[in-house]
Amino acid sequence: MFEIKNITMxxxxxxxxxxxxxxxxxxxxxxxxxxxxxxxxxxxxxxxMYCLSTLxxxxxxxxxxxxxxxxxxxxxxxxRLRRNEFGFVFQRHFLVPYMSALDNVIVxxxxxxKKVEDRAKELLSGFGLGEREISKRPAKLSGxxxxxxxxxxxxxxxxxxLFADEPTAALDHENAFAVMEILKEYSxxxxxxxxxxxxxxxxxxxxxxxxxxxNISRVRGGEEV
Amino acid sequence: xxxxxxxxxxxxxxxxxxxxxxxxxxxxxxxxxxxxxxLMATEExxxxxxxxxxxxxxxxxLAGSSxxxxxxxxxxEEINQQYLQKNLELCEALKEHEDVEEVYYTQVLYNVxxxxxxxxxxxxxxxxxxxxxxISDHIDVEICEGRMPENPGEIVLDKAAMxxxxxxxxxxxxxxxxxxxxxxxxxxxxxxxLGYGLISEECTVASMLVILSDGSVYDLSKLLExxxxxxxxxxxxxxxxxxxxxxxxxxVTDVIGTSTDIIYIVIIILLFLALFIVYTMYLRDRHNxxxxxxxxGYSRKEIYRSIMRELLFSFGLAIVIGLALIGVSVVAVDFxxxxxxxxxxxxxxxxxxxxxxxxxxxxxxxLQLPVRFAxxxxxxxxxxxDDLV
Numbered sequence: 338m339f340e341i342k343n344i345t346m347x348x349x350x351x352x353x354x355x356x357x358x359x360x361x362x363x364x365x366x367x368x369x370x371x372x373x374x375x376x377x378x379x380x381x382x383x384x385x386m387y388c389l390s391t392l393x394x395x396x397x398x399x400x401x402x403x404x405x406x407x408x409x410x411x412x413x414x415x416x417r418l419r420r421n422e423f424g425f426v427f428q429r430h431f432l433v434p435y436m437s438a439l440d441n442v443i444v445x446x447x448x449x450x451k452k453v454e455d456r457a458k459e460l461l462s463g464f465g466l467g468e469r470e471i472s473k474r475p476a477k478l479s480g481x482x483x484x485x486x487x488x489x490x491x492x493x494x495x496x497x498x499l500f501a502d503e504p505t506a507a508l509d510h511e512n513a514f515a516v517m518e519i520l521k522e523y524s525x526x527x528x529x530x531x532x533x534x535x536x537x538x539x540x541x542x543x544x545x546x547x548x549x550x551x552n553i554s555r556v557r558g559g560e561e562v
Numbered sequence: 563x564x565x566x567x568x569x570x571x572x573x574x575x576x577x578x579x580x581x582x583x584x585x586x587x588x589x590x591x592x593x594x595x596x597x598x599x600x601l602m603a604t605e606e607x608x609x610x611x612x613x614x615x616x617x618x619x620x621x622x623x624l625a626g627s628s629x630x631x632x633x634x635x636x637x638x639e640e641i642n643q644q645y646l647q648k649n650l651e652l653c654e655a656l657k658e659h660e661d662v663e664e665v666y667y668t669q670v671l672y673n674v675x676x677x678x679x680x681x682x683x684x685x686x687x688x689x690x691x692x693x694x695x696x697i698s699d700h701i702d703v704e705i706c707e708g709r710m711p712e713n714p715g716e717i718v719l720d721k722a723a724m725x726x727x728x729x730x731x732x733x734x735x736x737x738x739x740x741x742x743x744x745x746x747x748x749x750x751x752x753x754x755x756l757g758y759g760l761i762s763e764e765c766t767v768a769s770m771l772v773i774l775s776d777g778s779v780y781d782l783s784k785l786l787e788x789x790x791x792x793x794x795x796x797x798x799x800x801x802x803x804x805x806x807x808x809x810x811x812x813x814v815t816d817v818i819g820t821s822t823d824i825i826y827i828v829i830i831i832l833l834f835l836a837l838f839i840v841y842t843m844y845l846r847d848r849h850n851x852x853x854x855x856x857x858x859g860y861s862r863k864e865i866y867r868s869i870m871r872e873l874l875f876s877f878g879l880a881i882v883i884g885l886a887l888i889g890v891s892v893v894a895v896d897f898x899x900x901x902x903x904x905x906x907x908x909x910x911x912x913x914x915x916x917x918x919x920x921x922x923x924x925x926x927x928x929l930q931l932p933v934r935f936a937x938x939x940x941x942x943x944x945x946x947x948d949d950l951v
Contacts, residue, residue: 383944387942387944392857392942392943392944393942393944412861413861416856416859416860416861417859418859419857419858419859420858420859420860421859423859425857425858425943427857427943431850431854431857431943433851433854435571435572435575435576436571436575440571443565444565444567444571444855445858446565447565448565449565449566453565490858
């Protein structure tokens, strides 16, 4: 699904001491499966995810998605791609505080009407949120419920790629594994990229990319991790 | 793409915030309109005093020099004699004009009419009993309460003059130099601050030429010029439609216009500052939300459209609420403050509505600056703070 060629991301371009967030490497990602990206802070894993998802533009190199280069797309094409093809689970949920859980899911939908509402309800109830919870605002939900709402929002359009940045960082173990189960299930038909510090949640990953200092240090199967 | 960012979701879920914005805008609408309404009530009242009443009855007080009296070489009594003589001659001469029905050189009372702001003196002729029918027929207003004057010092006022002065039937007219002299014995069925009566034997007030015309005398000075009288002396006082129009413009319309402009500008500046500060804070609160939308693929254009839908809804609702409040408040102000004082007013000023709508359009335009700035600040989620839950 993704072909990454010599991807480079340099911060502080204008300064004499440049910071290489991504050091120029090649990578290939499959059409489906759960792929973990692991590494310490500053290793470049989040930058890689943001480049793949078109949120950031790499300084050099090329990203090919489904046979098309997405490196130099216009802003509107990038937005269209994010809206139609990708789903996002951010580290801190980023739910809209004044909306109910249900509305937070619906807001990301590309379609409208009863069908979308039913799908949002189905996703939320599938993730364990009852009728009462889905009408609550994020502040009234537990951390796990918020993260599951964020995952439902990411899945509302059935995206081909789901990017999850530290999706379990703010969760206890029980909730963390529940979230990973949802992502694992979704990865059966789609590509799910999970960025994490926590190796234990990647035990079911199909492959794990280990990053160090802006480069890939190793690519392993999930069981090896 | 089917789904759009809904403005109503924010509005429905933030009713209190939207209500504060809408009510504030609506109240400013009311404030601007009410200010104009009260100032215009003053103009409406003075228009009757200066122009409407001068259409059928004109007054002229002419100084001795204008009448051709050699005031420097005559003693006081001679001057008075000549002054009376000249005025009586002028009466007879003016009667010959086809536009003039009757002319009297007689005493005139001044009735001070208070408007919402300021006051204006209106002339009320006092005549002999034999002349009363002529003047009442000319003014042509029925008595609705009390009776016509029968004895010296008795006068009649119309309903508006009664209310404005706070008079009851059989009260004495408030005349400083002739206290308890002129008794109000009847009320005329009119709202034009009219009044007349019989000369008192106990007290004398200044005399003037009272010209009862057919309504076509616009410029009394021209009529006087035909009789060789040129109105030049600073003591000359002419009350006719031309003078009324000029005085209304100079002393009321222009002054009110300036006051209205100043009040408008102050209100608009205050409203603009308050709105700008509140709206900038509001935009800052929404920053992370819009960054999220941008990250999940909404374009800035779509975010802008949703902001504008929210703004237009708020402004539209403010105008509707403003209109409703204006409707209630002008009626309330009229019934509680203006009508009891006999002050004239008009409820509907389309120009003011247009000005207010233009002001709102201007504010909406100015608010594009913070909106544009907020849109410019939108980033994707990798760069935003963690303000959202």
